Amino acid sequence: MATKESGDAQAQLAPSSSASQSKEVPENPNYALKCTLVGHTEAVSSVKFSPNGEWLASSSADRLIIIWGAYDGKYEKTLYGHNLEISDVAWSSDSSRLVSASDDKTLKLWDARSGKCLKTLEGHSNYVFCCNFNPPSNLIISGSFDETVKIWEVKTGNCLKTLSAHSDPVSAVHFNCSGSLIVSGSYDGLCRIWDAASGQCLKTLVDDGNPPVSFVKFSPNGKYILTATLDNTLKLWDYTRGRCLKTYTGHKNEKYCIFANFSVTGGKWIVSGSEDNLVYIWNLQTKEIVQKLQGHTDVVISAACHPTENLIASAALENDKTIKLWMSNH
Amino acid sequence: MEGDGSDPEPPDAGEDSKSENGENAPIYCICRKPDINCFMIGCDNCNEWFHGDCIRITEKMAKAIREWYCRECREKDPKLEIRYRHKKSRERDGNERDGSEPRDEGGGRKRPVPDPDLQRRAGSGTGVGAMLARGSASPHKSSPQPLVATPSQQQQQQQQIKRSARMCGECEACRRTEDCGHCDFCRDMKKFGGPNKIRQKCRLRQCQLRARLSPVTPSESLPRPRRPLPTQQQPQPSQKLGRIREDEGAVASSAVKEPPEATATPEPLSDEDLPLDPDLYQDFCAGAFDDHGLPWMSDTEESPFLDPALRKRAVKVKHVKRREKKSEKKKEERYKRHRQKQKHKDKWKHPERNDAKDPASLPQCLGPGCVRPAQPSSKYCSDDCGMKLAANRIYEILPQRIQQWQQSPCIAEEHGKKLLERIRREQQSARTRLQEMERRFHELEAIILRAKQQAVREDEESNEGDSDDTDLQIFCVSCGHPINPRVALRHMERCYAKYESQTSFGSMYPTRIEGATRLFCDVYNPQSKTYCKRLQVLCPEHSRDPKVPADEVCGCPLVRDVFELTGDFCRLPKRQCNRHYCWEKLRRAEVDLERVRVWYKLDELFEQERNVRTAMTNRAGLLALMLHQTIQHDPLTTDLRSSADR
Numbered sequence: 021m022a023t024k025e026s027g028d029a030q031a032q033l034a035p036s037s038s039a040s041q042s043k044e045v046p047e048n049p050n051y052a053l054k055c056t057l058v059g060h061t062e063a064v065s066s067v068k069f070s071p072n073g074e075w076l077a078s079s080s081a082d083r084l085i086i087i088w089g090a091y092d093g094k095y096e097k098t099l100y101g102h103n104l105e106i107s108d109v110a111w112s113s114d115s116s117r118l119v120s121a122s123d124d125k126t127l128k129l130w131d132a133r134s135g136k137c138l139k140t141l142e143g144h145s146n147y148v149f150c151c152n153f154n155p156p157s158n159l160i161i162s163g164s165f166d167e168t169v170k171i172w173e174v175k176t177g178n179c180l181k182t183l184s185a186h187s188d189p190v191s192a193v194h195f196n197c198s199g200s201l202i203v204s205g206s207y208d209g210l211c212r213i214w215d216a217a218s219g220q221c222l223k224t225l226v227d228d229g230n231p232p233v234s235f236v237k238f239s240p241n242g243k244y245i246l247t248a249t250l251d252n253t254l255k256l257w258d259y260t261r262g263r264c265l266k267t268y269t270g271h272k273n274e275k276y277c278i279f280a281n282f283s284v285t286g287g288k289w290i291v292s293g294s295e296d297n298l299v300y301i302w303n304l305q306t307k308e309i310v311q312k313l314q315g316h317t318d319v320v321i322s323a324a325c326h327p328t329e330n331l332i333a334s335a336a337l338e339n340d341k342t343i344k345l346w347m348s349n350h
Numbered sequence: 351m352e353g354d355g356s357d358p359e360p361p362d363a364g365e366d367s368k369s370e371n372g373e374n375a376p377i378y379c380i381c382r383k384p385d386i387n388c389f390m391i392g393c394d395n396c397n398e399w400f401h402g403d404c405i406r407i408t409e410k411m412a413k414a415i416r417e418w419y420c421r422e423c424r425e426k427d428p429k430l431e432i433r434y435r436h437k438k439s440r441e442r443d444g445n446e447r448d449g450s451e452p453r454d455e456g457g458g459r460k461r462p463v464p465d466p467d468l469q470r471r472a473g474s475g476t477g478v479g480a481m482l483a484r485g486s487a488s489p490h491k492s493s494p495q496p497l498v499a500t501p502s503q504q505q506q507q508q509q510q511i512k513r514s515a516r517m518c519g520e521c522e523a524c525r526r527t528e529d530c531g532h533c534d535f536c537r538d539m540k541k542f543g544g545p546n547k548i549r550q551k552c553r554l555r556q557c558q559l560r561a562r563l564s565p566v567t568p569s570e571s572l573p574r575p576r577r578p579l580p581t582q583q584q585p586q587p588s589q590k591l592g593r594i595r596e597d598e599g600a601v602a603s604s605a606v607k608e609p610p611e612a613t614a615t616p617e618p619l620s621d622e623d624l625p626l627d628p629d630l631y632q633d634f635c636a637g638a639f640d641d642h643g644l645p646w647m648s649d650t651e652e653s654p655f656l657d658p659a660l661r662k663r664a665v666k667v668k669h670v671k672r673r674e675k676k677s678e679k680k681k682e683e684r685y686k687r688h689r690q691k692q693k694h695k696d697k698w699k700h701p702e703r704n705d706a707k708d709p710a711s712l713p714q715c716l717g718p719g720c721v722r723p724a725q726p727s728s729k730y731c732s733d734d735c736g737m738k739l740a741a742n743r744i745y746e747i748l749p750q751r752i753q754q755w756q757q758s759p760c761i762a763e764e765h766g767k768k769l770l771e772r773i774r775r776e777q778q779s780a781r782t783r784l785q786e787m788e789r790r791f792h793e794l795e796a797i798i799l800r801a802k803q804q805a806v807r808e809d810e811e812s813n814e815g816d817s818d819d820t821d822l823q824i825f826c827v828s829c830g831h832p833i834n835p836r837v838a839l840r841h842m843e844r845c846y847a848k849y850e851s852q853t854s855f856g857s858m859y860p861t862r863i864e865g866a867t868r869l870f871c872d873v874y875n876p877q878s879k880t881y882c883k884r885l886q887v888l889c890p891e892h893s894r895d896p897k898v899p900a901d902e903v904c905g906c907p908l909v910r911d912v913f914e915l916t917g918d919f920c921r922l923p924k925r926q927c928n929r930h931y932c933w934e935k936l937r938r939a940e941v942d943l944e945r946v947r948v949w950y951k952l953d954e955l956f957e958q959e960r961n962v963r964t965a966m967t968n969r970a971g972l973l974a975l976m977l978h979q980t981i982q983h984d985p986l987t988t989d990l991r992s993s994a995d996r
Contacts, residue, residue: 059978
């Protein structure tokens with residue numbers, strides 16, 4: 021029933037170009053609500069699909085991480101251990117491990133199969149806000165309210181490097197697809213790119229008016245950076261030249277650090293949550309809003325895209341506390 | 351000319367001259383350097399300022415000085431003498447100085463301080479106040495007559511409220527003279543019949559500025575969660591003040607924040623706060639977790655205690671840390687993502703509130719049809735009520751959840767089943783291998799036995815003489831000594847055993863495998879409290895090679911071309927045979943090692959199976975079903991995988 025149409029080949033965002041070179045203009049996606057996952061007792065802060073596509077991990081202010089089946093939305097497991105709210109969760113590349121960042125100033129490394137906490141990474145002096153694995157998954161990177169970015173070694177749990185990255189809380193950190201670069205965004209309005217091996221800052225992207233940067237991420241092919249700022253704007257930058265290529269607006273984002281994503285499984289979209297309770301989907305090239313998904317009753321704080329299927333998972337804050345799974349045919 | 355005079359100018363010339371140096375800063379002292387932000391003392395005659403370091407007068411010494419003249423002035427005019435303060439008059443003079451600007455008339459001046467408050471604080475922290483702070487805290491203690499008559503004598507008659515590290519001397523609480531007798535601290539005092547365990551000042555007499563705890567308004571006898579904002583409040587954070595201090599300093603500015611669910615709270619209400627000690631906060635955090643066990647079990651929707659004030663207040667305690675930084679308004683908006691903390695705070699407020707109330711105002715038990723009051727730190731009046739409510743919930747909710755679960759196939763379940771199949775197959779193969787090993791083990795034993803029964807035949811001795819290079823020397827790998835190659839094997843085996851027996855290799859648990867004979871050594875080592883985990887046949891530490899009787903035959907099965915058994919046995923006496931030294935031990939070890947490997951594999955598979963099974967049970971267990979729900983909106987599409995993957 022569900023078929024995959026290849027997107028147009030203008031912006032090669034995926035590392036490997038699609039095999040079939042059809043030049044059709046993609047139709048707008050028709051994401052429809054398929055499942056609602058109920059279970060968290062407080063606001064959900066982040067949802068992420070596992071790289072193998074089987075699981076969905078959600079972290080919440082109720083100090084729990086819940087793993088759901090990605091294809092059927094069924095509950096699988098709960099990970100306990102944190103003492104305070106969890107702000108972010110991330111999968112390792114082999115989908116066997118999770119790292120979570122919490123207000124109790126620690127990060128925890130979990131084994132997804134058994135649900136055990138393998139390591140607790142201590143060292144930050146304030147809330148840890150964001151976390152990510154590098155592609156080989158031997159390093160963890162974390163950004164915190166103490167204005168630093170720390171790089172941890174997975175095997176030992178030691179902090180390898182601390183980058184005094186910003187002068188305000190760090191809101192997002194991400195590795196590029198090869199693991200050689202790190203991008204970090206912060207409330208001070210700066211987006212910095214670092215060399216992962218040496219910890220040197222390679223570039224700083226500043227926008228006019230420097231609005232706080234609430235989210236940053238590399239594109240799947242590592243050439244562009246998507247930044248979200250608290251002035252209701254998403255921007256796609258070519259960081260080598262320091263130029264903003266595309267701007268996506270129409271949603272509302274002034275208070276929260278809302279996740280945004282590239283959807284590359286079907287058409288090429290940008291997906292983001294919004295403070296007006298909708299999930300916005302833009303066409304990556306034309307910057308038009310192609311769909312707005314309605315259903316949540318509170319700010320949609322996180323929207324994740326499945327690695328292989330046309331699935332979107334969205335999560336909302338405490339008035340809603342649910343995660344919704346949307347599926348599209350293309 | 352003393353001190354660090356580096357300038358060739360005569361010291362007298364430096365009296366009033368403020369010669370400008372390159373930085374346009376006025377210069378002082380005998381060293382002719384500008385104010386370097388250290389302690390300075392001023393001469394009461396020539397009005398020149400001197401660095402304490404240069405003339406070797408410390409701040410502490412200066413406190414004891416009333417009139418001070420510089421060395422030059424003293425030399426010029428012998429009448430000028432440095433006057434010191436009497437110990438008691440020091441305190442009084444210190445009090446007088448509150449709020450006063452530095453005066454030009456008598457009295458040793460210290461470095462002019464721009465902020466009288468700071469001066470007061472500085473003064474009380476060291477010499478003057480320290481003397482008063484210890485022991486007595488009564489403001490009634492009047493200062494005795496000073497030895498030197500000063501105009502300030504009249505002030506003696508007034509009551510001087512002491513300043514100290516914990517008393518500012520000016521607020522309402524400091525001015526109180528009597529203990530209230532009703533607060534918890536008073537009731538602990540001996541004079542009110544208490545056990546004197548807490549040993550704190552009356553709650554109403556805790557200084558509003560400097561005490562670690564916060565005072566409570568007289569109208570409330572028990573420490574309630576609310577208290578009014580103290581009026582004289584200095585928003586300067588200082589380490590001496592408790593956590594609440596910092597919090598309150600910023601409370602006023604936090605009015606900009608708007609929690610998403612709080613209703614509009616009036617200003618005074620928003621400034622109220624809990625008398626929290628950092629320890630108390632931690633306790634509650636920990637306690638909350640224990641108290642509720644599983645956070646989702648709380649009946650948040652049913653409890654009536656949540657009111658906006660509590661919620662709003664809850665946030666501030668959390669945000670204490672961030673207060674010191676730049677513009678608060680900018681930050682407050684950004685931190686909304688953490689507004690969810692409010693709910694968390696609310697949870698652990700409940701036990702506290704309950705404790706504070708008397709039985710008449712306890713909430714009603716949540717049991718069905720029960721009208722009794724709940725226990726102080728619970729939502730139910732008794733276990734039965736709780737159980738009844740739980741049972742009701744299960745009856746109501748569980749059937750529909752089970753139905754929902756079964757509506758669509760669980761993909762993880764299917765994966766799990768496949769995995770179990772695979773594991774079972776592997777376990778089967780492992781077991782067959784094990785049986786194979788056991789068979790080999792028995793075979794070997796039989797061979798060895800048979801070999802022992804052979805009679806010795808000395809006629810094979812001639813084999814020994816075949817061309818061995820006896821002049822070559824091999825070095826033993828363990829001890830490094832040169833040895834004859836003929837006995838090399840023997841020597842090295844013994845040598846190795848000697849070294850190896852000095853180390854221990856074991857684990858804390860004894861081996862308990864059913865149906866396995868003689869695998870691990872398992873000898874208990876009391877020093878390291880471990881069981882030796884070497885192979886029993888090989889362990890050099892715990893098994894000595896038995897003495898070989900003279901007539902015992904070697905018995906090693908002879909082979910042709912390494913692999914083919916000839917069916918014959920070595921007939922040499924064991925003592926002499928150098929080719930087949932220790933052959934039984936090695937063969938046994940070989941077989942045992944294989945067996946151990948198979949057991950490990952079985953263990954691993956067993957572990958995997960257990961994991962899969964627990965995952966399968968927990969996925970759709972009672973708790974999981976009750977706490978989580980997956981609502982399928984499209985009954986036709988239950989599997990979200992595209993057809994290509996199915």
